[in-house]
Amino acid sequence: MTSFAAVSTYLPPSVPIAELREDSPLDEGMVRRFQRFYGLSAVCRDPERDEEGLLLAAADKLDALRGQEERVRYVVQARTFPNSRPNPTSALRRVAEELGLPNATAFAVTGQACASGLQAVDLCGRLLAADGDPDALALLLTGEKTFTPVARCVPRSNIGGEAAAAVLVREGGAADGDRVLGRAVRLHGSYHDEVVTGLASSAEFNKLYPTALGDVMLAACENAGITLGDIDLVIPHSVNTISWKAVADRLELPVERIFLDNIPVTGHCFSADPFINYGTAGQLGRLRPGARYLLTAVGLGATFSAMVVEH
Numbered sequence: 215m216t217s218f219a220a221v222s223t224y225l226p227p228s229v230p231i232a233e234l235r236e237d238s239p240l241d242e243g244m245v246r247r248f249q250r251f252y253g254l255s256a257v258c259r260d261p262e263r264d265e266e267g268l269l270l271a272a273a274d275k276l277d278a279l280r281g282q283e284e285r286v287r288y289v290v291q292a293r294t295f296p297n298s299r300p301n302p303t304s305a306l307r308r309v310a311e312e313l314g315l316p317n318a319t320a321f322a323v324t325g326q327a328c329a330s331g332l333q334a335v336d337l338c339g340r341l342l343a344a345d346g347d348p349d350a351l352a353l354l355l356t357g358e359k360t361f362t363p364v365a366r367c368v369p370r371s372n373i374g375g376e377a378a379a380a381v382l383v384r385e386g387g388a389a390d391g392d393r394v395l396g397r398a399v400r401l402h403g404s405y406h407d408e409v410v411t412g413l414a415s416s417a418e419f420n421k422l423y424p425t426a427l428g429d430v431m432l433a434a435c436e437n438a439g440i441t442l443g444d445i446d447l448v449i450p451h452s453v454n455t456i457s458w459k460a461v462a463d464r465l466e467l468p469v470e471r472i473f474l475d476n477i478p479v480t481g482h483c484f485s486a487d488p489f490i491n492y493g494t495a496g497q498l499g500r501l502r503p504g505a506r507y508l509l510t511a512v513g514l515g516a517t518f519s520a521m522v523v524e525h
Contacts, residue, residue: 216339253455257481327513375481396438
């Protein structure tokens, strides 16, 4: 069994989306649509920090890491984009050095786009289980810069935000951690061209979306040995509110049981979304000991992913 030993987040100030038109594909009409129908009013942007700075800002707030640096065996960055800077070099090794992790192997995973964060939790658990050291830890880092027009805005879908999360992962159902009870992943590879060429039908994908996401959420609950009715709160990826209302209708799930508080102010922060929302829900007192939560993510390509966690 894999557990979250701790979660920390970094959210830079929010910028009104009407102020983003100069550096993104947004026009005045799109701004109004995002505000009126998609539930977006502002997004996180941090012009003062590069990717390395974003990751360090989240990891520096991970108090549970203090004094445990030598126990960290892996530093894993979950990425949506293969690179987030013109020069294809990784900031991850420098981040590991800055955090003082002498025994850690550092690498990134990108294969499931925005669903790579949940994939990385599962991968960290498998690696730690194979090591056989009950005290070993893995540090998962998520957060990217919106350095291209595509990263800044996907019309009729989302506006990219810059925020980060750090998750300390351990193997075993620690009493002071959040246990992963179940997970499910579904791949719809016919939409791979949407990532590579942009020629796939948005109408077809939008029609598939609520059914495919609803199905993987139910599958994760089944894998955990529970039903959707046993879930106290859905911790979502922050694409937009209109798509979540469609999923709620599909599952006959009250929309109040989906944590949508961050969508208006963070935008879609790629692989970091579910962990950012988990951290915010905890800060707001929305996570109760013994309660179960359903984390979700969807990556273009297309990967639908869900994970059940017990707090």
